[in-house]
Amino acid sequence: MSFLNVKDLSKNFGGIKAVQGVSFSLEKGELLALIGPNGAGKSTCFNMLFGQLKPDAGSVVLDGENITGLKPRKIWRKGVGRTFQITATYGSMTVIENVQMALISHHHQGFSFTKRATKMYREKAMEMLELVGMAEQAERGTATIAYGDLKSLELAIALAHEPKLLLMDEPAAGMAPTERQALMALTKRIVEEKGVSVLFTEHDMDVVFEHADRILVLNRGQLLANGTVDEIRSNPQVQEVYLGGGTTFANE
Amino acid sequence: MGFYLVQLLTGLSNACALFLVASGLTLIFGVTRIVNFSHGSFYMLGAYIAYTLVEQSSGAFGFWGSLLLAGIAVGIIGLIVELIVLKPIYKSPELYQLVATFGVILVIQDLAQWIWGAEDLFGRRAPGFKGENATVDIAGTLMPTYDLAIIAIALSVLGILWFIFNRTRFGILVRAATLDREMVSALGVNQSLLFSGVFFLGSMLAGIGGAVQLPKGGASLLMDFEILSPIFVVVVIGGMGSIWGVFVASILVSVLQAFGVLFFPQSTLVLMFLVMAVVLIFRPWGLYGKEESSTEHAAGEIKEPLREVGSKMKMVFLTIIALLIISPIFLEGYNLNTIIDVLVFCLFAASLHYILGTGGLVSFGHAAFYGGGAYAAALLVTYANTPMELAIFFAPFLAGFVALIIGWFCVRLTGVYFAMLTLAFAQVLWSIVFQWSAVTKGDDGLTDVYPQIITSGSILHYYVVLILAVGGIILLRAMAHTPFGYSLRGGRDSSLRSEAIGMDVKLIQMSSFVFAGAMAGLAGSLFVFTKGSVFPDEMTIARSFDALLMVFLGGVQSLTGPISGAAAFTLLHEWLVQITEYWRGCLGILIICIVILLPNGLAGIGELFRNIFTKTPKEEAAK
Numbered sequence: 001m002s003f004l005n006v007k008d009l010s011k012n013f014g015g016i017k018a019v020q021g022v023s024f025s026l027e028k029g030e031l032l033a034l035i036g037p038n039g040a041g042k043s044t045c046f047n048m049l050f051g052q053l054k055p056d057a058g059s060v061v062l063d064g065e066n067i068t069g070l071k072p073r074k075i076w077r078k079g080v081g082r083t084f085q086i087t088a089t090y091g092s093m094t095v096i097e098n099v100q101m102a103l104i105s106h107h108h109q110g111f112s113f114t115k116r117a118t119k120m121y122r123e124k125a126m127e128m129l130e131l132v133g134m135a136e137q138a139e140r141g142t143a144t145i146a147y148g149d150l151k152s153l154e155l156a157i158a159l160a161h162e163p164k165l166l167l168m169d170e171p172a173a174g175m176a177p178t179e180r181q182a183l184m185a186l187t188k189r190i191v192e193e194k195g196v197s198v199l200f201t202e203h204d205m206d207v208v209f210e211h212a213d214r215i216l217v218l219n220r221g222q223l224l225a226n227g228t229v230d231e232i233r234s235n236p237q238v239q240e241v242y243l244g245g246g247t248t249f250a251n252e
Numbered sequence: 253m254g255f256y257l258v259q260l261l262t263g264l265s266n267a268c269a270l271f272l273v274a275s276g277l278t279l280i281f282g283v284t285r286i287v288n289f290s291h292g293s294f295y296m297l298g299a300y301i302a303y304t305l306v307e308q309s310s311g312a313f314g315f316w317g318s319l320l321l322a323g324i325a326v327g328i329i330g331l332i333v334e335l336i337v338l339k340p341i342y343k344s345p346e347l348y349q350l351v352a353t354f355g356v357i358l359v360i361q362d363l364a365q366w367i368w369g370a371e372d373l374f375g376r377r378a379p380g381f382k383g384e385n386a387t388v389d390i391a392g393t394l395m396p397t398y399d400l401a402i403i404a405i406a407l408s409v410l411g412i413l414w415f416i417f418n419r420t421r422f423g424i425l426v427r428a429a430t431l432d433r434e435m436v437s438a439l440g441v442n443q444s445l446l447f448s449g450v451f452f453l454g455s456m457l458a459g460i461g462g463a464v465q466l467p468k469g470g471a472s473l474l475m476d477f478e479i480l481s482p483i484f485v486v487v488v489i490g491g492m493g494s495i496w497g498v499f500v501a502s503i504l505v506s507v508l509q510a511f512g513v514l515f516f517p518q519s520t521l522v523l524m525f526l527v528m529a530v531v532l533i534f535r536p537w538g539l540y541g542k543e544e545s546s547t548e549h550a551a552g553e554i555k556e557p558l559r560e561v562g563s564k565m566k567m568v569f570l571t572i573i574a575l576l577i578i579s580p581i582f583l584e585g586y587n588l589n590t591i592i593d594v595l596v597f598c599l600f601a602a603s604l605h606y607i608l609g610t611g612g613l614v615s616f617g618h619a620a621f622y623g624g625g626a627y628a629a630a631l632l633v634t635y636a637n638t639p640m641e642l643a644i645f646f647a648p649f650l651a652g653f654v655a656l657i658i659g660w661f662c663v664r665l666t667g668v669y670f671a672m673l674t675l676a677f678a679q680v681l682w683s684i685v686f687q688w689s690a691v692t693k694g695d696d697g698l699t700d701v702y703p704q705i706i707t708s709g710s711i712l713h714y715y716v717v718l719i720l721a722v723g724g725i726i727l728l729r730a731m732a733h734t735p736f737g738y739s740l741r742g743g744r745d746s747s748l749r750s751e752a753i754g755m756d757v758k759l760i761q762m763s764s765f766v767f768a769g770a771m772a773g774l775a776g777s778l779f780v781f782t783k784g785s786v787f788p789d790e791m792t793i794a795r796s797f798d799a800l801l802m803v804f805l806g807g808v809q810s811l812t813g814p815i816s817g818a819a820a821f822t823l824l825h826e827w828l829v830q831i832t833e834y835w836r837g838c839l840g841i842l843i844i845c846i847v848i849l850l851p852n853g854l855a856g857i858g859e860l861f862r863n864i865f866t867k868t869p870k871e872e873a874a875k
Contacts, residue, residue: 050752071751073753073754073756076754084752088746089746091555091746092741092745093741093745097557101739102754104738106753110755110760111735111760113731113735114734115735117735141556142557161754
């Protein structure tokens with residue numbers, strides 16, 4: 001049994017079959033990329049894995065536990081961290097407070113009213129910021145930092161409760177090319193150090209081919225290919241989808 | 253049989269009258285996303301202008317022509333309001349727009365009083381609907397014919413609206429804009445012109461609604477607020493922005509009321525809100541409303557992190573508190589009571605700010621908890637002979653309990669929907685207090701609620717209020733800094749992120765709502781023991797607006813905002829009342845000017861202070 005098992009995941013929006021019978025697995029400490037053209041169903045897949053969408057069919061089993069259809073906050077408590085395509089951070093807090101909030105929630109202190117929030121779990125939060133290279137900006141207002149830094153901050157937030165699985169939806173989108181490589185290198189290092197499993201989507205193929213251990217290719221809601229970097233690179237079907245063999249829409 | 257038929261027809265007629273007014277409101281909201289509180293004022297103006305025109309006219313043609321002309325005149329007034337007041341703030345957060353339209357209400361109220369006087373006016377009967385033609389016999393029961401005419405008028409208006417929306421370019425653009433106004437403007441439609449057109453049409457409908465009402469109910473200065481709750485209820489039930497929804501909801505509510513009055517004559521008002529509650533349990537966005545997740549910040553985005561109060565600011569606070577402590581030495585009577593009023597309002601405003609500023613939830617019915625606490629204390633004293641200390645202790649719990657029930661319905665919605673629903677529920681509470689006179693004495697209020705031990709006006713009472721109000725404000729401030737307050741802020745900044753780090757945003761919002769309600773209840777109980785009486789007024793929309801204005805004046809951004817806002821508002825109010833009979837209008841103009849010119853409220857000035865007094869990270873590092 002793999003660490004994460006996804007079986008026959010499906011989702012329809014009205015008549016559109018956004019995701020159809022997608023199955024795959026993810027091993028411990030593996031960096032798995034989910035790629036595909038726009039509209040392939042990557043984000044839908046992600047949102048089902050993290051509970052923002054309820055799948056119409058199929059199951060998601062994490063570490064032997066069925067987490068299908070649970071709410072995001074419950075899935076997070078099972079040890080799943082999440083970063084978003086468009087960053088979701090607390091603009092009216094400082095950088096470090098963003099990480100502290102994740103820790104406060106992790107220790108079930110969200111309703112506590114006996115201490116000042118900014119004084120709680122500071123050391124641990126700083127550790128996380130150091131890990132992603134944001135320590136110097138800890139006291140800045142989050143609304144004022146650069147977009148690339150927000151992406152790094154999201155990673156720090158997602159890692160705060162030491163998750164077993166990280167779901168990263170286009171972690172490097174909107175960053176400069178050098179920043180992208182740095183962020184993914186960092187992610188890879190963390191995976192190796194902490195034994196975290198990562199599933200990420202990405203449009204930048206350089207990033208994917210350089211850092212992913214294995215690649216899943218989605219096209220029009222279906223899993224097209226599943227293999228190592230070399231296998232995917234040489235897969236004629238994948239080439240067709242990406243380079244446009246002219247047959248993608250042939251049967252329409 | 254005839255009796256029930258007449259009852260049904262009466263219900264339908266009321267529904268039609270309601271629909272005329274409410275359709276304009278929902279139309280304006282659908283396209284411009286502005287909740288126009290001054291809609292009730294346009295309705296009132298419709299009746300007044302129609303009165304003047306009818307008095308000048310003669311014959312059937314003159315009469316009906318006057319009603320139509322009144323509608324057009326109100327449409328033009330609506331257009332002027334849109335151009336002057338709303339056009340500059342279409343991009344502002346919803347709170348500011350709501351505050352601005354409230355300013356318009358105040359201005360129109362005083363304008364109407366200045367032109368037509370404070371006395372109620374009775375309109376002439378419609379020609380052809382007088383004398384023996386005034387009623388018609390339906391299976392043995394008499395039915396006023398004018399009520400039937402209203403049905404005919406409303407149905408014709410519905411027909412005309414249908415034609416406009418389905419057969420004219422303007423109407424199709426309006427429908428498109430209701431669905432997606434960004435897209436419509438991206439397609440090159442002159443949005444500004446479209447908005448103005450919609451405002452004219454919507455206001456005209458309100459004006460016609462008011463004019464048609466004239467022969468039945470006359471014209472009075474109370475019409476603006478009286479119509480507000482029913483039209484908001486039907487707009488919320490129907491689904492905001494849906495004309496058809498408003499029509500169905502008007503019929504549902506009015507017909508149920510027409511029959512409800514036979515069985516529960518004491519609770520007709522409550523019945524309307526019960527219908528709303530039931531509909532919203534099953535369809536939180538109304539019958540024909542679509543779910544809308546607003547990513548916009550209703551109270552404006554806050555970008556500044558909370559910083560610890562600097563030592564200079566602490567000194568300022570301590571000085572103020574010290575001054576308050578010693579003030580009974582050199583102040584007495586009236587002046588001391590003014591300070592008590594300011595303190596109570598500071599606490600009330602601070603409690604609203606907690607949910608509105610820290611939580612980003614614009615509550616429009618905060619007076620429900622303030623009045624709730626006031627009534628809770630007053631009822632305990634009146635019926636259970638409770639000593640003041642106990643009554644003040646229990647009031648926040650009872651107000652919190654009310655907030656729990658209301659909050660359960662409301663926190664499921666966001667943005668302007670949340671605002672509407674809190675307003676509607678506050679009106680429920682008001683109508684219970686107003687109509688359940690066996691217990692609450694209705695409009696006569698509960699009087700003689702003076703504490704037995706401490707007499708009001710005494711210095712001891714002053715200190716009780718001082719300690720509890722300042723204590724409450726400090727508690728609210730402290731709470732904002734705890735994880736509980738931070739979780740609430742987090743939910744406001746990004747509920748997506750909150751859910752993704754394991755937080756139950758709705759539960760946090762709900763508990764914060766209860767906490768804020770309880771603190772408002774404390775303020776209400778202090779109010780009761782200061783005045784010695786309480787009237788349903790303490791729960792009205794106007795009272796909720798007072799709190800909103802205080803928070804707005806002080807600026808939503810800072811925790812000190814509500815305090816300076818409440819002080820500024822109360823003192824400004826006292827001063828205006830002393831110098832002019834038309835203080836409302838002056839206040840309204842002032843509010844409108846502040847919304848347009850100083851979009852951050854008085855915080856523009858407050859910010860300056862904060863920059864001087866707040867510990868910045870640099871300062872901290874330098875230590």
